[in-house]
Amino acid sequence: xxxxxxxxxxxxxxxxxxxxxxxxxxxxxxxxxxIGIVGETGSGKTTLLKTILRILPQNSSIPRGTxxxxxxxxxxxxxxxxxxxxxxxxxxxxxxxxxxxxxxxKIKDQLYDVIKYKFLADGSNPSKxxxxxxxxxxxxxxxxxxxxxxxxxxxFQLSGGMRQRVMIAMALLSAGKLLLADEPxxxxxxxxxxxxxxxxxxxxxQRGLSTILVSHALGMVRQMTDRAYVxxxxxxxxxARTGELLDHPKHPYTDLLxxxxxxxxxxxxxxxxxxxxxxxxxxPAGCRFAPRCPYAMDKCxxxxxxxxxxxAEHVVACHLYE
Amino acid sequence: xxxxxxxxxxxxxxxxxxKEGVVxxxxxxxxxxxxxxxxALVGESGSGKTTTGHVIMGFYTxxxxxxxxxxxxxLAVPMKKRSLELKxxxxxxxxxxxxxxxxxHMVKDIIGLPLRIxxxxxxxxxxxxxxxxxxxxxxxEEFMFKxxxxxxxxxxxxxxxxxxxxxxxxxxxxxxxxxxxxxxxQAKVLNTLHKIQKEHNLSYLLITHDLGxxxxxxxxVMIMYLGKIYEExxxxxxxxxxxxxxxxxxxxxxxxxxxxxxxxxxxxxxSVGEIPSALSPPKGCRFHTRCPFAKPICSERExxxxxxxxxHVVRCWLYE
Numbered sequence: 001x002x003x004x005x006x007x008x009x010x011x012x013x014x015x016x017x018x019x020x021x022x023x024x025x026x027x028x029x030x031x032x033x034x035i036g037i038v039g040e041t042g043s044g045k046t047t048l049l050k051t052i053l054r055i056l057p058q059n060s061s062i063p064r065g066t067x068x069x070x071x072x073x074x075x076x077x078x079x080x081x082x083x084x085x086x087x088x089x090x091x092x093x094x095x096x097x098x099x100x101x102x103x104x105x106k107i108k109d110q111l112y113d114v115i116k117y118k119f120l121a122d123g124s125n126p127s128k129x130x131x132x133x134x135x136x137x138x139x140x141x142x143x144x145x146x147x148x149x150x151x152x153x154x155x156f157q158l159s160g161g162m163r164q165r166v167m168i169a170m171a172l173l174s175a176g177k178l179l180l181a182d183e184p185x186x187x188x189x190x191x192x193x194x195x196x197x198x199x200x201x202x203x204x205x206q207r208g209l210s211t212i213l214v215s216h217a218l219g220m221v222r223q224m225t226d227r228a229y230v231x232x233x234x235x236x237x238x239x240a241r242t243g244e245l246l247d248h249p250k251h252p253y254t255d256l257l258x259x260x261x262x263x264x265x266x267x268x269x270x271x272x273x274x275x276x277x278x279x280x281x282x283x284p285a286g287c288r289f290a291p292r293c294p295y296a297m298d299k300c301x302x303x304x305x306x307x308x309x310x311x312a313e314h315v316v317a318c319h320l321y322e
Numbered sequence: 323x324x325x326x327x328x329x330x331x332x333x334x335x336x337x338x339x340x341k342e343g344v345v346x347x348x349x350x351x352x353x354x355x356x357x358x359x360x361x362a363l364v365g366e367s368g369s370g371k372t373t374t375g376h377v378i379m380g381f382y383t384x385x386x387x388x389x390x391x392x393x394x395x396x397l398a399v400p401m402k403k404r405s406l407e408l409k410x411x412x413x414x415x416x417x418x419x420x421x422x423x424x425x426x427h428m429v430k431d432i433i434g435l436p437l438r439i440x441x442x443x444x445x446x447x448x449x450x451x452x453x454x455x456x457x458x459x460x461x462x463e464e465f466m467f468k469x470x471x472x473x474x475x476x477x478x479x480x481x482x483x484x485x486x487x488x489x490x491x492x493x494x495x496x497x498x499x500x501x502x503x504x505x506x507x508q509a510k511v512l513n514t515l516h517k518i519q520k521e522h523n524l525s526y527l528l529i530t531h532d533l534g535x536x537x538x539x540x541x542x543v544m545i546m547y548l549g550k551i552y553e554e555x556x557x558x559x560x561x562x563x564x565x566x567x568x569x570x571x572x573x574x575x576x577x578x579x580x581x582x583x584x585x586x587x588x589x590x591x592x593s594v595g596e597i598p599s600a601l602s603p604p605k606g607c608r609f610h611t612r613c614p615f616a617k618p619i620c621s622e623r624e625x626x627x628x629x630x631x632x633x634h635v636v637r638c639w640l641y642e
Contacts, residue, residue, distance in 0.1 A: 040504035041475070161596050189366035189531060191593040194575035216504060219577030246579065260509035262534030264561060264573070265582035269538045272510030276474025 001068075002031045002178065002210055003052070008065030010047055010056065010234075012280075019280035021047050023234040023288065025065070026307070029210060029227075031177075036225030036242055037214045038257075042277050044234040045214040046095070049180045052212075053090060054082050069178075087121055091175025093200075095183045097163040101155040107166055108151035111135045114173050142169045142199060161192045165199070172203060179204060179211045185220070197224060218261050222246055227313070230254045233278050233288040235304075240314040250316045253289045287319065295320060328493055328525045329378070329397070330354040334387035336373050345600045347373040349549035351387075355493070360519065360526040362540035362557075364533065364572075368597050370549040371529045375495045378527065379414050380404055391493070410440050413486040417498035419478035423470040429456070429481050430466040436488040455484040459514050476507020480514060487518065497529045512539055533576060537561060545569050548600055548608040555634040561586055565636040568609045607639065615640055 010022035021044045029035050039045045050056050052067060054074060067074035069090070072081060094100035102110055112131045115138070119126040126134075132151075139147035142165040155163055164184070171179060184200065185193040201224065204211055213224050221228055221242060228245050230238040230253065238251040249255040259270030275292040278284050284291055290300040300319050308321045336348040348370045355361045365371045377384050380401035389397035395408050416422040423432055433452045437443055443451045453463045459480045470478055479499060486494055496515070500508040516539055519526060528540055536543055536557065543560045545553040545568060553566040564570050570588040578584040595612040598604060604611050610620040617639060625637045 040506060159596050189597070190533075190575045191366065191571055192596060194577075194593040197577070217577065218505070219579040219583070222579060223577040257506055258579075260505045261579055262505075262508070262512070262532070262538045263579055263583050264534055264537050264576060265580065265586045267538055269512060270509050271513065272476070272508070273506035274510070276477065276507075 001028065002033070002070060003027065003029045003212075004066075004068040005052075006066045008048075008051065008067065009063045010044075010051055010065075011061050011063060012057070013059045013061065017281040020283055021234045021280050022051070022065075023283065024304075025231070025234070025236055027229060027236070029212070031210055032208065033210050033227060034204070034225045035210075035212045036221035036228035037212060037231055038216070038218060038221050038228055038254075039214070039231035040216050040257075040277075042233075043231045045231055046182055047234075048231070049092060049182050049212065049214055052180065053086055053092060055086075084121070087118060087174050088176045089174070090178045090180060091171035091173065092180040093167055093171040093182065093184045095186055097160075097167040098155065100167060101163060103155055105154070106151070107153055107155065107158075108132075108135060111138065111151070111166075111170065111173075114170055118173065138169045138173060139166070141172070141203065142166075144169075160188055161195065164188065164192075164196055168196070168200060168203070172207070175207075175209055177210060179209045181211060181213045183215055184213070185217075193220075200224070218246060218258060230257070233283065234280070235288050236317060237289065238314075238316045238318075244314060250310060250314065250321065251289075251318050252293050252295050252320070256294075287317075326356045327354045328357050328392060329527075330388075330390045331374075331378070332388045334374065334377065334389065335385045336370075336377055336382055337385050340601075343601050346549050346603060347600060348377065348384075349603075351546070351549070351551055353544060353551065353554065355525050355527060357492075357525055358519065358523040359542065360528055360540045362528040362530060362536040362543045363546060364530060364536055364543060365546035366531060366572075366597050368548070368600060369546045370600070371546050372497055374546070375414070375497050375527060375529050379412065379495060380409075406440065410436075410489040411491050412493045412495070413489065413491040414495040414497060415479070415482050415486050415499040418502045419475065419482045420470070420502070422482055423478055425470050427469070428466065429468050429470075429473075432470075432481060433485050433488055436485060440489045442489060451488075452484075455488055456481075458487070458518065459484045460510065474507060475503050476510050479503060479507070479511050483511070483514065483518075487522075490522075491524070493525045493527070495527045495529065498531070499528075500535060501530065501532060508535070515539060533572065545572070548597065548603045550608060550637070552607075552609065552638065553634075553636045556632070559632050559634055563634070564588060565630075565634065565641065566609075566638050567591060567613045567615050567640070571612070607637070 005027040008022050008025040012019040037045055115131050115134045135151055136147050139150055144150050144165050185196050215221050225242050228242045229236050232253050238254045246258055249258050256273045260272050262269055273292055278288055286302045287300045287305050290296040305317045305319045307315050307317050309315050332352040334348055334351045338345040363371045376382050378397055383400045384398050391397045430452050433455055434448050437448050456465050461480055500511050540557050542556050544551050547568055553569050564573055570591040571593050574587045574591050575593045606621045606623055607625050610616040620639050625639045628636050628641045
């Protein structure tokens with residue numbers, strides 16, 4: 001077992017209210033697995049990834065739950081242990097490279113930093129030349145043409161695709177075992193998206209990494225992952241092999257979501273889902289999808305559904321299957 | 323030009339002068355839209371598709387080209403010089419309903435505004451009409467007294483559509499109108515757009531980068547790259563037999579959701595490179611720098627229009 005999350009709750013405090021975002025998330029992954037987390041805007045996907053790295057903002061709290069990464073209890077680990085994990089075990093590709101890269105520093109300064117701390121942690125103090133050489137190698141590994149020029153550039157001087165590759169290069173520096181990718185291709189054109197996904201896939205295979213890909217794009221999740229979880233309003237609704245999940249969805253939410261996605265092979269499109277995400281300040285007491293669910297029963301509004309295993313690999317949290 | 327043409331555009335050019343030079347955003351584009359038809363204008367960011375839409379709306383005046391609307395109106399003039407009647411007839415729905423709806427106004431006033439400006443209904447019956455419009459896009463009367471922030475993304479976009487519908491237009495430009503939405507709300511919006519088109523015989527210019535959306539609501543598709551149109555075909559023909567290498571690259575880049583989708587994707591065209599700057603577009607066919615089949619002629623001369631029997635137009639030297 002590489003990563004095991006149980007009953008994870010994450011809240012955000014705002015001035016007057018507490019936003020109860022994650023509401024008992026579970027997840028298991030073995031070494032070498034490629035996991036997908038499917039969810040729409042505001043479902044808590046990014047919060048989940050940030051919790052794994054413990055890089056949540058100050059106003060957050062984790063009232064309940066456990067995250068076990070290998071032998072480390074992430075929620076109880078010391079800052080020193082966490083630094084080690086962030087430095088050499090788990091790397092993360094952030095959603096928007098323009099926001100994740102510092103606009104006032106050259107790429108080389110930002111890359112040198114990451115590399116330098118890796119060296120310092122091993123007890124050696126690298127020279128500028130060593131840093132430079134490493135940075136070049138890192139940029140070459142993500143197929144960036146003319147890495148010398150890239151190192152001397154500011155983020156705004158690079159194209160969208162180049163920035164994204166720099167982000168991936170940086171994430172890979174610290175992803176010794178596990179790569180977290182948070183919507184790695186938002187705001188990118190489809191042709192470029194295809195190049196970036198192929199690059200990630202290649203590097204992950206070369207280095208034998210495990211990955212968690214978070215995305216709202218169902219096609220991308222199908223292409224890039226073996227197993228997937230559906231996250232809605234902070235709750236895991238369904239878990240299965242990705243193909244099984246998308247071809248034979250069981251939870252009403254998954255079903256409606258998959259049928260809403262436009263396909264390029266036919267003119268059929270589902271009805272969509274009425275309503276909107278619940279307010280995290282006072283979320284529904286029972287199933288969080290109940291207010292929008294066409295099959296909701298009385299019970300759904302009152303009792304949170306338990307996980308029901310349909311078979312060894314397909315789990316659904318819905319009263320219809322209990 | 324047949325009688326069923328609502329908009330005909332020919333030789334449209336729009337350049338922008340900036341410090342570094344001239345951006346040739348739209349560089350000689352011709353097409354026409356029929357009554358009751360959805361024409362999709364597809365391209366990556368920087369292809370000039372939004373500029374094309376904005377010229378039609380009158381946000382920009384074209385540098386050259388003719389835009390004839392309903393056989394008699396000239397659209398090559400800025401908003402200020404258009405008659406109220408013409409402004410009423412051509413509407414637009416923007417990409418992000420979060421920024422295109424006034425956060426301080428209730429839905430009833432957002433939708434009521436065009437009704438007031440165009441004096442379409444008696445002031446005493448304005449809200450009856452607003453309620454009707456809301457009903458029409460699938461939102462209930464109760465939405466009248468809500469503020470945009472109380473609505474979900476899809477609901478906001480439906481309000482923006484109701485606002486565009488309020489002055490009874492014949493032509494609506496949908497500028498990436500569903501790309502900021504989640505799929506669950508996108509489906510609702512697309513279904514609504516389809517329904518109102520049938521009932522009002524509306525014409526749409528669908529500006530988008532999402533070929534899945536195109537497949538679901540467009541009748542015809544045009545592919546734009548760096549200010550020029552490279553392929554144009556009826557939707558079924560387009561997805562069944564994409565001809566231009568750029569189109570093939572676009573289609574093969576889409577992550578397939580189902581096995582059927584996988585079969586639609588052309589094989590053997592892998593995506594490479596990025597769209598060059600419109601400041602100095604490549605000579606000849608503008609796609610030749612990324613094209614896996616480029617021949618010497620492609621970098622020298624612009625490809626001609628090649629028309630097949632099934633109404634398929636492609637601009638590519640491969641089919642010469």
